[in-house]
Amino acid sequence: MARVVVDVMLKSEILDPQGKxxxxxxxxxxxxxxASVRQGKRFELQVDGPVDDAALASIHELAESLLANTVIEDFTVRVEDN
Amino acid sequence: MARVVVDVMLKSEILDPQGKxxxxxxxxxxxxxxASVRQGKRFELQVDGPVDDAALASIHELAESLLANTVIEDFTVRVEDN
Structure with missing residues (x-):
């Protein structure tokens, strides 16, 4: 089983009171x-089966719709070794 | 200026209702x-000066006292390329 990590951070132009x-x-x-601190969210997803391009595309879609508010947040998706 | 990332996740034996x-x-x-999702926190620290062993030790101490509740959470500290 592979682990995919989605990091969600506020966009740099958005104030981050928690980080402050x-x-x-x-x-x-x-x-x-x-000098400065920004606070964001980290999601660890355990994925069944191979993490191919299709799986990553689907996780990207999930991150966009469910994990991040793309109006104020950016996210990155990456595969992590278990 | 270097960026150090501290990831804080609930220990695996602790229930994670947000992730659920x-x-x-x-x-x-x-x-x-x-198959499963765990949610945690990600802190991005901008550090003045070189990130040597002393700086990392001090960030480790900060993470332990301020960023993570080590009774229920684990954390990792890593240097990230800017």
Whole structure:
């Protein structure tokens, strides 16, 4: 069984208050080398059968319709070794 | 400036209702090859200066104290090409 990872992040022009909160907390805790933080979502999908082009296209479609709000978010799909 | 990614996922023995909801929705929409879905968080950190062992150790510490709840979550830290 293969694992496909879909990463969903806010587009860079969209404000990310969660990331900002982490950024400020890190600064307060003394981690001064961290310039900025963005927070997003990671989905791990276990896929039955081979992950060929058709399977990836279908996952791409799923990500677009179900996992990401493409008005404000970008996503990437990649196959990961188990 | 280097980008370090921290992925935070629920431990495998912890129930993941968000992931389950996506899994059922995917099944309902006809994506039958998707056996299971787990949902987690992804943090993208922009780091000033070189990402050497000391910087990674400090990010590891930050992830442990601020980004993940290590009672129920696992995390991985990795450097990503910009």
């Amino acid at each position: 909160a982490v950024e400020r907390a890190a600064d307060r805790l003394g981690y001064s080398t961290i | 909801a996506v899994e059922r929705a995917a099944d309902r929409l006809g994506y039958s090859t998707i």
